[in-house]
Amino acid sequence: MATALTFKDFAGQKAMWCPGCGDFAVLRALQEACARLALPPHRIVLVSGIGCSGKITSYFSSYGFHVHHGRTLPIATGIALANRDLAVIAAGGDGDGYGIGLNHLIHAIRRDVDLTYVVMDNGVYGNTKGQTSPTTVAGTITPSSPSGAVEEPVHPLRLALAAGITYLAQGVSSDVPQLVRLIAGGIEHRGFALINVLSPCPTYDRLRTYQWWRARLVNLDEEPSYRPDSRELAVEAVSSRDASIVGLVYRAPGRPFQSRLPRFRPSPLASERLAPDGERARRILDARYAV
Numbered sequence: 001m002a003t004a005l006t007f008k009d010f011a012g013q014k015a016m017w018c019p020g021c022g023d024f025a026v027l028r029a030l031q032e033a034c035a036r037l038a039l040p041p042h043r044i045v046l047v048s049g050i051g052c053s054g055k056i057t058s059y060f061s062s063y064g065f066h067v068h069h070g071r072t073l074p075i076a077t078g079i080a081l082a083n084r085d086l087a088v089i090a091a092g093g094d095g096d097g098y099g100i101g102l103n104h105l106i107h108a109i110r111r112d113v114d115l116t117y118v119v120m121d122n123g124v125y126g127n128t129k130g131q132t133s134p135t136t137v138a139g140t141i142t143p144s145s146p147s148g149a150v151e152e153p154v155h156p157l158r159l160a161l162a163a164g165i166t167y168l169a170q171g172v173s174s175d176v177p178q179l180v181r182l183i184a185g186g187i188e189h190r191g192f193a194l195i196n197v198l199s200p201c202p203t204y205d206r207l208r209t210y211q212w213w214r215a216r217l218v219n220l221d222e223e224p225s226y227r228p229d230s231r232e233l234a235v236e237a238v239s240s241r242d243a244s245i246v247g248l249v250y251r252a253p254g255r256p257f258q259s260r261l262p263r264f265r266p267s268p269l270a271s272e273r274l275a276p277d278g279e280r281a282r283r284i285l286d287a288r289y290a291v
């Protein structure tokens, strides 16, 4: 009989993030979620972008693809289309997903591509030494905003809901059990799932520490009157309470892109006999090169 998986089955290289980095909790939660779903490493592809957060593909044991900055979602979409047998998980930072890669996010949401996207939202460009990112709060002093950031931040939850997302959640690195539930729910969801994780950067963000979040966060999962299947309640929650909510914000039946494509092949392309037979190939080549 097969033994149950544990987070240790997904251990990759030793993680080299700064001490106290919130991304450690995301890595652990992802490992626990996959173990809980009994998803073996060979059935998972983790696609990550560039940044501190993007190193997660080296620290997690599965198939992995560390792609160009901001391009996690196009690559993850391609993998999901080519092989329906794989669980596709994309991961990266707020700069990667809400800055350079933001257009891809909107299109992946409107297509409802069947994959899970985990954003490690630390509110700075950690890897390049703490410059402002799309989710930096206005007024914050960083190396690229010495007099305080002048732009209003992107609001990922509002944006995702407006684009038509079918699974939306927010977690925080100080609550791994909740993160495990939210990530596992996203992987199980048939459609596009975004889990935004408030992941403190102790090196470059001295404001939004674990304590700072703890004093502000409201847990929707513990509010008896909150129903994540209600779009009205979700719109109200992300508009009025904004970034201070954690929990499952919204879930609706997915309409996975894969199953709406008329000629989509249900089995992996790799197991299809796609090569034309020799005679047909010769006819094609003869026609192509005939003068």
Ligand SMILES: Cc1ncc(C[n+]2csc(CCOP(=O)(O)OP(=O)(O)O)c2C)c(N)n1
Pocket: 050, 051, 052, 053, 054, 069, 092, 093, 094, 095, 096, 097, 120, 122, 124, 125, 126, 127, 128, 133
């Ligand atoms: C096309 C491109 N532009 C810029 C960079 C430089 N760069 C590397 S990481 C990064 C920002 C990373 O920030 P974020 O995505 O928030 O991840 P974090 O490091 O905070 O986890 C940038 C701008 C790059 N590698 N490629």
